[in-house]
Amino acid sequence: MKLKKIYICSFRNIEKAEIYPDDKFNLIVGNNAQGKTNFLESIYLLGTMKSFRLARNPELIKYGNPFAIVRGLVDNEEVLQEISLSIENAGKKVRINGKPVTQIADFFGCLSMVVFSPEDLAMVRGLPDLRRKYLDRAIFSSDISYLSLHQEFHRILKNRNNLLKREDRNGLDTWTERLAETGARLVVKRVSYIQKITKLLTDFYAIISGHHEQAEVIYRSEVMKKDGTAGSAEEVRLSMLELLHKNASDENRRGLTLTGPHRDDINFSINGKSLKFHGSQGEQRSFILALKMAEIEYIKKLNGNPPILLLDDMTSELDMDRNNNFMEFLKIKDMQVFITTTSLDNITLSGIQNYKVFPVRGGTILQ
Amino acid sequence: MIYLSKSLTKLIGELKKLPGVGEKTALRLALHLLKSPANGTALAESLREVQNSVRFCSTCYAITEDDPCYICSGSRDATAICVVEEPQDLMAIERSGAFKGRYHVLHGALSPLNGVMPGNLRINQLLERLRGGMVKEVLLATNFSVEGEATALYLTKLIKPLGIKLTRLAYGIPLGSDLEYVDTATVQKAVEGRNIL
Numbered sequence: 001m002k003l004k005k006i007y008i009c010s011f012r013n014i015e016k017a018e019i020y021p022d023d024k025f026n027l028i029v030g031n032n033a034q035g036k037t038n039f040l041e042s043i044y045l046l047g048t049m050k051s052f053r054l055a056r057n058p059e060l061i062k063y064g065n066p067f068a069i070v071r072g073l074v075d076n077e078e079v080l081q082e083i084s085l086s087i088e089n090a091g092k093k094v095r096i097n098g099k100p101v102t103q104i105a106d107f108f109g110c111l112s113m114v115v116f117s118p119e120d121l122a123m124v125r126g127l128p129d130l131r132r133k134y135l136d137r138a139i140f141s142s143d144i145s146y147l148s149l150h151q152e153f154h155r156i157l158k159n160r161n162n163l164l165k166r167e168d169r170n171g172l173d174t175w176t177e178r179l180a181e182t183g184a185r186l187v188v189k190r191v192s193y194i195q196k197i198t199k200l201l202t203d204f205y206a207i208i209s210g211h212h213e214q215a216e217v218i219y220r221s222e223v224m225k226k227d228g229t230a231g232s233a234e235e236v237r238l239s240m241l242e243l244l245h246k247n248a249s250d251e252n253r254r255g256l257t258l259t260g261p262h263r264d265d266i267n268f269s270i271n272g273k274s275l276k277f278h279g280s281q282g283e284q285r286s287f288i289l290a291l292k293m294a295e296i297e298y299i300k301k302l303n304g305n306p307p308i309l310l311l312d313d314m315t316s317e318l319d320m321d322r323n324n325n326f327m328e329f330l331k332i333k334d335m336q337v338f339i340t341t342t343s344l345d346n347i348t349l350s351g352i353q354n355y356k357v358f359p360v361r362g363g364t365i366l367q
Numbered sequence: 368m369i370y371l372s373k374s375l376t377k378l379i380g381e382l383k384k385l386p387g388v389g390e391k392t393a394l395r396l397a398l399h400l401l402k403s404p405a406n407g408t409a410l411a412e413s414l415r416e417v418q419n420s421v422r423f424c425s426t427c428y429a430i431t432e433d434d435p436c437y438i439c440s441g442s443r444d445a446t447a448i449c450v451v452e453e454p455q456d457l458m459a460i461e462r463s464g465a466f467k468g469r470y471h472v473l474h475g476a477l478s479p480l481n482g483v484m485p486g487n488l489r490i491n492q493l494l495e496r497l498r499g500g501m502v503k504e505v506l507l508a509t510n511f512s513v514e515g516e517a518t519a520l521y522l523t524k525l526i527k528p529l530g531i532k533l534t535r536l537a538y539g540i541p542l543g544s545d546l547e548y549v550d551t552a553t554v555q556k557a558v559e560g561r562n563i564l
Contacts (some may be wrong), residue, residue: 145551155513165480170485172479175520178513 001112003043003307007075010062011087012038013363015119018180019295020367021336024040025355027347028340035363038339041309043338046072046083046110047308049092053119056057058089074111087196096222112141112299115239116292117312124275124284130263138295139193142302147188153182157257165255176244183260184223185236190261191219191230199296203268207329208286208322215287221264285318289326296335306335313340324348375401375476408493426473426496428489430454444468450493450522452476452510460508468504471496476514478523485521493522497529504532511538 008017028036037053041060044052051060061068068087073080084095094101101107121131139146140330160175164311194217205215223230223239230236243259244251251258268275268287292309300306309330318326329350330337341347349355359366375397379408392504400407423429424436431437449470451457457470484504496502505526509515519535526533534554539557548558 145555147554152513156517159477159479159517161515164483166479168484168486171479171517171521174477174517174524175479177520178517 001308002074002075003072003111003231003308006043006046007069007071008042008066008365009069010038011042011070011198012060012062014038014042014365015062015363017365019358019365021338022354022356023336025330025352026336026338027354027357028338028360029342029344030340030344030360034360035365036360037117037312038363039358039360040117040312040338040340042070043072043308044115044310045087045092046070046085046340047113049085049094049107052115052117052312054196056102057087057091060087063087069313072111083112087210108144110305112303112307114292114296114299114307115310115312116289120288120292121281121284124268124279124288128278129330131266132262132264135190135193139189141295142193142299143189149186149189153186153261156182157260157262160257161255163182164251164257169252176241179257179260180237180240180244181246183240184233185259186242187219187221187223187236187264188230188233190264192225194219194266197291197294197298200297201290203292204293204329205287207282208290208326210321210325214269215290216272217291218267218269219264220267221261222259231281280320282318282322286322293329293356306333309335309337311337311339313342326350413527425473427470428474428492429470438469445501447506448493448496448502448504449506450510451508452515452518456510457507466506468506473509473518476509476512478514478517486540488518490522490525494525497526497531502531504534507533507535511536 002023003021006017006019008019010012010016017039028039030036041051041053043053044050045060065069065087070087071082071084073082082097084093084098086093094107096107096110123134136146136150140150156175156178160172160179163169163172163175197235198217201217202213202215206212209321218228219230221230222243223236225231225235239257244257247258251295268279268291270279270283270287273279275284279287296307323346331352339347344357356367378397378400379390379393382388382396383390388396388475390424399555400410419430421430422432422434424431424434424439426439429436429438433440435511444467447466449457449460449466449468450473451460452475456471457472460466460470471493473490473493475483475488477483477485477488483551485500497505505522507519507522513522523533537560539553539560540546546554
């Protein structure tokens with residue numbers, strides 16, 4: 001997938017810009033607070049309708065303007081499509097090839113991308129919720145049916161929690177069974193996704209770090225077996241039911257569902273050591289970068305078409321070797337990359353023929 | 368809104384409570400009724416009539432004027448009962464003509480979030496009917512939403528011990544539709560629930 005042209009109008013601090021990116025490397029260079037990440041964010045919005053900085057609509061519109069527009073021309077296996085996104089305070093509207101999009105499923109997949117930004121590092125040290133959200137989103141981008149299962153589970157969970165807070169708990173068994181049934185399917189999907197990307201993750205981590213270490217994502221759940229596998233959906237369902245019965249008195253007291261995928265976590269580890277407690281900043285950064293690359297490779301395997309990679313300020317905190325390793329790796333991949341950086345010196349450009357540099361100054365993107 | 372008259376404002380206020388009717392539609396309806404008094408009178412009369420004569424059947428809780436309703440009092444198969452959430456679900460199944468038995472309307476589905484508990488539904492009345500010993504099959508036709516599925520499961524737990532045959536509506540690809548246009552979750556269910564030929 002390649003982005004051939006981007007048109008931006010009154011988005012954040014960018015008044016107007018029309019950019020023709022390179023098929024390979026695009027370097028967005030500028031000092032702090034000039035609009036580099038805004039540019040990256042506009043691309044991300046085109047593919048997901050969401051901001052990776054979790055911004056609300058009014059924040060996305062340049063001050064004093066009624067709306068913002070981002071338009072992109074996407075080359076997907078030599079089929080050109082125009083995605084047009086208009087942002088107003090009240091909401092966002094998308095048109096693909098001039099036609100309004102009514103079903104969200106029609107929109108996803110038009111422009112798939114993976115972003116790596118400093119915010120992602122919070123995932124390593126932060127609360128489990130951040131890691132669950134990452135995992136859920138990653139699975140969803142390769143399996144659309146995961147979304148409806150996820151919604152179904154949370155609806156059941158809300159009903160069950162509500163019931164636990166009541167005096168009259170008639171029907172609790174029913175909600176418990178439904179929870180275990182959908183919860184088990186959710187856990188199995190998560191575990192199987194992690195299994196699929198673990199091999200890729202170790203490979204990519206070795207490429208970036210320069211030496212072979214076992215990088216792993218481990219799914220943490222009470223329902224897992226002792227050997228670290230989940231088993232079949234039926235096995236998970238039964239062990240979840242057992243735990244729900246065991247914790248019944250705790251649940252009654254606290255009025256909360258204490259077992260299920262909504263309480264699970266994922267651990268990142270290198271050679272068996274927890275990344276959260278033993279990993280350096282550089283190791284954490286390399287790990288998350290490798291994780292994102294694994295996600296890209298997996299999507300590519302499924303769709304046969306690699307997504308676009310957005311790297312927000314990725315070079316800071318990686319040492320020269322790791323940086324070079326990563327650039328060498330990107331060079332041989334057929335993938336469009338957008339990188340923001342404060343200085344071109346941070347990036348090894350030797351041996352790269354196909355690249356364009358876009359200096360950004362005070363909201364103006366130069367070509 | 369500009370104040371017109373007390374009674375008109377009141378009428379608009381009442382119309383606005385109806386589902387799907389907002390401020391502007393309510394005003395338009397009220398002015399229309401005002402302009403054609405005959406229509407207004409007929410509407411008022413039919414409203415009063417409906418309220419006086421229409422009630423729920425004391426057996427199946429469907430909408431009826433005569434108690435028991437024509438389905439319960441007729442010669443329909445009394446050994447099969449189809450359980451639905453709302454009266455309009457009953458109408459949908461009746462329109463199809465595929466079901467020859469009798470009905471039971473729950474008037475809702477379990478939803479603690481919306482404050483609907485088993486006691487709020489006509490579940491005890493259903494069990495009472497089943498204990499009569501006539502019924503051989505119960506068809507659960509609650510919706511395929513989270514709430515509808517939970518209700519079906521709740522009823523299964525209650526009815527199974529009675530030794531009555533329990534069935535659930537099948538789900539899958541809508542008739543006359545192209546497979547390629549059906550959403551993935553439905554296709555998944557259809558494949559899982561495939562039939563042997």
